[in-house]
Amino acid sequence: MEAGSEAPRLIVWLAIVFFGSLTCASSEFHLVGGKDGWKSGVNYTVWAANQSFHVGDWLLFRFDKFAFDILEVNKTSYDKCNGQDFITNITRGGRDVFQLNESRPYFFICSKGYCFNGMKLAINVEELPSPAPSPSTNGVFPSNSLNRLCIRSLLLIITLPWFFLMKMY
Numbered sequence: 473m474e475a476g477s478e479a480p481r482l483i484v485w486l487a488i489v490f491f492g493s494l495t496c497a498s499s500e501f502h503l504v505g506g507k508d509g510w511k512s513g514v515n516y517t518v519w520a521a522n523q524s525f526h527v528g529d530w531l532l533f534r535f536d537k538f539a540f541d542i543l544e545v546n547k548t549s550y551d552k553c554n555g556q557d558f559i560t561n562i563t564r565g566g567r568d569v570f571q572l573n574e575s576r577p578y579f580f581i582c583s584k585g586y587c588f589n590g591m592k593l594a595i596n597v598e599e600l601p602s603p604a605p606s607p608s609t610n611g612v613f614p615s616n617s618l619n620r621l622c623i624r625s626l627l628l629i630i631t632l633p634w635f636f637l638m639k640m641y
């Protein structure tokens with residue numbers, strides 16, 4: 473086999489590794505409230521103003537699970553501090569994560585009364601400044617596509633070297 477024939481495949485592999493790591497690295501963790509975590513008396517509007525949220529990012533809530541909880545609600549419930557018809561109950565052990573899968577506004581409240589005191593969070597999740605979404609999706613990045621892309625890239629990164637070795641020996 474000529475040595476030259478490996479070059480295109482090597483380039484493809486490097487491109488995949490580069491693109492894959494770019495895609496995977498672009499998921500960020502946001503520790504809600506910074507070192508304050510999720511508790512009463514923190515202005516989360518101020519905290520959120522200094523962050524940018526993108527599809528695929530994670531929110532990490534750290535809180536006292538005996539005192540507080542964390543619910544995803546819609547805007548009406550956010551404004552009224554109403555935890556009755558919540559969308560998702562994120563409360564688990566007090567170090568709970570929530571993935572922002574879609575590009576839309578998200579609203580979170582503590583339903584234990586502290587919401588009226590400002591223990592509520594509204595954020596807007598934006599699409600990643602992505603390289604040319606395919607026309608069939610109408611310019612909208614389908615939810616979860618980043619995750620799938622990330623996993624697929626990782627699989628390729630893992631399997632491609634084997635493909636190389638098999639061809640060479």
Ligand SMILES: *[C@@H]1O[C@H](CO)[C@@H](O)[C@H](O)[C@H]1NC(C)=O
Pocket residue numbers: 522
């Ligand atoms: C915003 O975040 C940057 C970088 O983490 C930090 O240096 C800055 O102090 C923050 N500003 C506010 C108002 O929290």
Ligand SMILES: *[C@@H]1O[C@H](CO)[C@@H](O)[C@H](O)[C@H]1NC(C)=O
Pocket residue numbers: 546547548549557
């Ligand atoms: C939020 O949910 C409540 C209860 O299900 C509903 O009455 C209200 O119209 C919803 N608000 C929005 C903005 O979707």
Ligand SMILES: *[C@@H]1O[C@H](CO)[C@@H](O)[C@H](O)[C@H]1NC(C)=O
Pocket residue numbers: 541555561562563564583
């Ligand atoms: C949310 O989930 C936690 C833990 O499973 C539970 O203790 C709590 O009662 C739930 N809250 C609501 C409003 O359903």
Ligand SMILES: *[C@@H]1O[C@H](CO)[C@@H](O)[C@H](O)[C@H]1NC(C)=O
Pocket residue numbers: 570571572573616619
């Ligand atoms: C986000 O997508 C992941 C992967 O498909 C899924 O497991 C998870 O439940 C989703 N999270 C939310 C909050 O919808």
Ligand SMILES: *[C@@H]1O[C@H](CO)[C@@H](O)[C@H](O)[C@H]1NC(C)=O
Pocket residue numbers: 515516517518589590
């Ligand atoms: C949080 O800070 C913003 C900007 O300073 C202010 O408009 C808002 O009223 C504050 N919220 C609470 C609950 O104090």
